[in-house]
Amino acid sequence: MKNKLMAISATAAVSALMLAGCAAPAAEEGSGELVFDVPDVPMLEELGEPEGQVDIIAWSGFVEPAWADTFTEETGCVVNRRVAGTSDEMVQLMRTGDYDLVSASGDASLRLIVGGDVAPINRDLIPNFGDDIVPGMQGQIYDTINGNVYGVPIGRGANILQYNSEVVTETPTSWDIVWEADSPYAGQITAYDAPIYIADAAVYLMYHQPELGIQNPYALDETQLEAAVDLLKQQNGIVAEYWADPVAQITSFVGGTTVAGTSWEILRKLAADDRMQGTLPQEGSTGWADAWMISSQSDAPNCAYLWMDYTSSAEVNGAIAMNFGMAPANGAFCELNDEAAAHCEEFNALNEDYFENVWYWTTPIEQCIDGRTDVKCTSFQDWTNAWATIKG
Known part of the structure; x- marks a missing residue:
């Protein structure tokens, strides 16, 4: 077990809020901005000597020898990688205190921030976290709280509508083929298996049932959540x-069990099957944006900061993006060569108009992040409970 860099007190009130999924923020009077009740975790003020190693939890493809070995040669910090398969697993592992960094998605970020599991980021210590980081990955509510930055952007992507072009012969313009009971592809639909998928239903309802008043798919009051659950x-x-x-998703599509459903852009490429096509329908979609977050209990903060800076460079950030199959956070990568430019074009890296229609995963919390103050929104725990009822 790592030696703790600092101790964080846990009051009964904070514990109760954490059990609800995420602590509720309060609105600062007269500001119009959300202010979250989060632990006061100190930020690293200056770099010291590298500790010799750094322990990282990451998605598969984010930490590979091709760049990790070079990092070790340059800094003396050996990289120890733990691959995680879900955001829930990442949260659980980070709470052990055994890891320095995590490549967190938005459905994990707020849980880690409110739990006191991660520390604010000192951007002055990360020169590569500069003007070349695309604007759409800065200042987002999933990792920028109370004016403090908690995440160093890595990459982003949309959850697209994937379809088998031999069966679905015209490019779909709507998600209706995967949501409506009379879909011509009923019995051949695939759906993402996680509570955060409730937001996909909310996106569809925002467009087709505006009378529900949904303004943000991660800010659902009880009535709105009930409508989303009914659709699911x-x-x-x-x-x-x-x-x-x-x-398993690729196998299902290639084998013909499923012909339409939500997917990630990279899965089409991995399948190497021309029948698998993807589109972003008129309703928009959910999506994800990943960021490095440093543990509040890290015993290797210097190596952790060196890693965040190293992987934020155009070359390395682009290598991660190409390896995983996503839009890079560092837009300068797109100008390095023709291969980089082609990758950025394919994944809409610099197309903010495209991502304006994408709602990045964000942990649902009781405070309505759409700005409403007259109701209480549902929490991540509420969504988890609801998800258990959906599949029967």
């Missing part, structure tokens, strides 16, 4: 498979 239960009747494992 309806979809359950036409779903062939739910997926969390990308390999």
Whole structure:
């Protein structure tokens, strides 16, 4: 077990809020901005001597020898990698105190911040976290709280509508083929298997049932959550498979079990099957944006900061993005060569108009992040409870 860099007190009130999924922020009077009740975790003020190693939890493809070995040669920090398969696993592992860094998605970030599991980032110590980081990955609510930055952007992507072009012969313009009970592809639909998928239903309802008043798919009051759950239960009747494992999702599509459903852009490429096509329908979609976050208990903060800076350079950030299959955070990568430019074009790296229609995963919390103050929104725990009822 790592020696703790600092101790964080846990009052009964904070514990109760954490059990609800995430602590509720309060609105600062007269500011119009959300202010979160989060632990006061100190930020590293200056770099010291590297500690010799850094322990990282990451998605598969984010920490590879091709760049990790070079980092070790340059800094003396040996990289110890632990691959995680889900955001829940990342949160659980970070709370052990055994790791220095995590490549967190937005459905984990707020949980880590409010739990006191991660520390604010000192951007002055990360020169590569500069003007070349695309604007759409800065200042987002999933990792920028009370004016403090908690995440160093890595990359982003949309959850697209994937379809088998031999069966779905015209490019879909709407998500209706995966949500409506009378879909011509009923019984051949695939859906993402996680509570955060409730937001996908909310995105669809925002467009087709505006009377529900949904302004942000991660800010659902009880009535709005009930409507989303009802839609998901309806979809359950036409779903062939739910997926969390990308390999299983590809196998299902290639084998013909499923012909349409939510997917990641990279899965089409991994499948190497021309029948698998993808589109961003008129309703928009959910998506994800990943960022490095440093543990509040890190015993190697200097190596951790060196890693965040190293991987934020155009070359290394681009290598990670190409390896994983996503839009890089450092837009300068797109100008390095023709291969980089082609990758950025394919994944809409510099196309902010495209990502304006993408709602990045954000942990649901009781404070409505759409700005409403007259109701209480549902928490991540509420969503987890609801998800358990959807598949029957």
